Amino acid sequence: MKRQLIDSDDVLKELVKDNGFVAEQDKIDAQYQLERAIIEARMKSGMSQRDLAKSIESTQAVISRIESGSVSPSLKTINKIAIALGKKLKIEFVSR
16 A cells, blocks of 8 residues: 655644644744754854853753753743853744
8 A cells, every 4th residue: 555645734734723733832932942042052152062051050961951842941041041152132022
């Protein structure tokens, strides 16, 4: 029996019609954006997780958990990370 391929764009179009899916997506979007921003800034700066951890007086394991989304860091920790990466933390509310 031949398998039929499913287009991921078509699946996503169907999922976004479901209000429950959209609500769940909204809940995790900010966390995902934070994880990506930290990883991107760290990599652009040429720092390893271990380097970043040392600069904020933490451990590589903590940085790994933050970047993987296993933990939600405090605002204080996020700000320490931003400073260590030579960045300024900016929080902004935007329209949906």
